[in-house]
Amino acid sequence: MDSLLIDTNEWGNRRFEDLCERLEEDGEPSKYLVMGHLIRWCLKWASDQETDAGLLWEITEKRLGVWAEWPKPLLFGRALVAAGYVQTVESVFPPELCRGRTGFMVPMTLDRAWNMLRHRCNARELVLFLTDPIKRSIRAAELGLTPDQAPAGWLLSADEARPLAAKQQAGATSAPAGGQRWPNVGPTLEQRNPAGQPSAPNVDVNVKEDTNVSTSNVGQNENGGTGSQKTGDLLAFLRQNKTDNPLACLRRIDGTDRAGSIWVKAVETDPDAVITKLANMVETDTAWCKICSPAAVMMACCMKIIKPTRRRNG
Numbered sequence: 001m002d003s004l005l006i007d008t009n010e011w012g013n014r015r016f017e018d019l020c021e022r023l024e025e026d027g028e029p030s031k032y033l034v035m036g037h038l039i040r041w042c043l044k045w046a047s048d049q050e051t052d053a054g055l056l057w058e059i060t061e062k063r064l065g066v067w068a069e070w071p072k073p074l075l076f077g078r079a080l081v082a083a084g085y086v087q088t089v090e091s092v093f094p095p096e097l098c099r100g101r102t103g104f105m106v107p108m109t110l111d112r113a114w115n116m117l118r119h120r121c122n123a124r125e126l127v128l129f130l131t132d133p134i135k136r137s138i139r140a141a142e143l144g145l146t147p148d149q150a151p152a153g154w155l156l157s158a159d160e161a162r163p164l165a166a167k168q169q170a171g172a173t174s175a176p177a178g179g180q181r182w183p184n185v186g187p188t189l190e191q192r193n194p195a196g197q198p199s200a201p202n203v204d205v206n207v208k209e210d211t212n213v214s215t216s217n218v219g220q221n222e223n224g225g226t227g228s229q230k231t232g233d234l235l236a237f238l239r240q241n242k243t244d245n246p247l248a249c250l251r252r253i254d255g256t257d258r259a260g261s262i263w264v265k266a267v268e269t270d271p272d273a274v275i276t277k278l279a280n281m282v283e284t285d286t287a288w289c290k291i292c293s294p295a296a297v298m299m300a301c302c303m304k305i306i307k308p309t310r311r312r313n314g
Contacts, residue, residue, distance in 0.1 A: 040069055124143050
């Protein structure tokens with residue numbers, strides 16, 4: 001890669017705050033120090049052709065910290081993992097692709113840089129590590145790969161993938177089941193939105209239905225309450241729409257009539273608070289994994305918004 005873009009709002013992102021907390025560097029001057037080492041880490045792997053696709057094979061946590069030139073490299077490496085700047089390859093890709101190799105991957109780097117990397121001599125290998133299942137299938141077909149040359153369910157045929165790509169471009173958020181066998185990865189440095197102070201959305205809270213909202217999973221979830229199950233599709237939808245359409249996100253989480261009335265009132269009352277809670281919930285894969293029931297988390301938030309605690313007199 002010839003250049004590296006870092007989100008101008010990275011300073012305010014939750015994962016950067018998590019990184020600072022894990023390094024016990026919370027003060028303003030200390031955060032500047034951490035940011036400098038974070039950029040040094042980014043420049044290290046992005047400038048090396050062996051790692052600039054975001055695939056850090058056989059790299060240890062300590063090596064990640066060495067690249068950042070942090071005084072305690074193991075601490076920094078572990079903090080990068082915990083904050084979500086990298087993910088283990090085995091948590092993202094099927095074992096057949098990893099072939100016994102360990103290491104880390106920088107989320108979505110290859111997807112974003114594919115136009116530059118697709119001309120490399122190892123492009124037929126790299127294409128299988130694209131994390132968008134539709135893009136992966138189409139690009140693999142362009143390079144002459146067929147589904148039987150990849151792990152079962154990892155590639156669709158070109159005829160199956162192209163109609164799905166058209167729907168995706170038109171705003172659909174569903175993805176083929178075959179591409180959802182392994183966890184979705186989070187946005188890259190340049191994609192993430194801050195969880196701090198998002199701009200107020202233009203939301204029509206009187207709309208009863210949203211064409212992007214699927215209630216097929218709504219009902220009684222595995223925790224005994226109403227709401228959609230936690231899936232890769234749900235996570236992707238929330239990350240994509242949390243700022244522009246929080247109401248659609250809430251309806252995707254729980255599309256029952258009872259919940260719907262609460263969602264509308266909450267968005268009418270304080271949309272920024274709803275957006276912030278949604279952003280905090282999906283900002284990193286670690287934060288998402290800690291949640292048992294997204295519906296319960298958002299219901300508690302929205303109830304506080306529409307029924308504020310009354311101050312006692314005297």
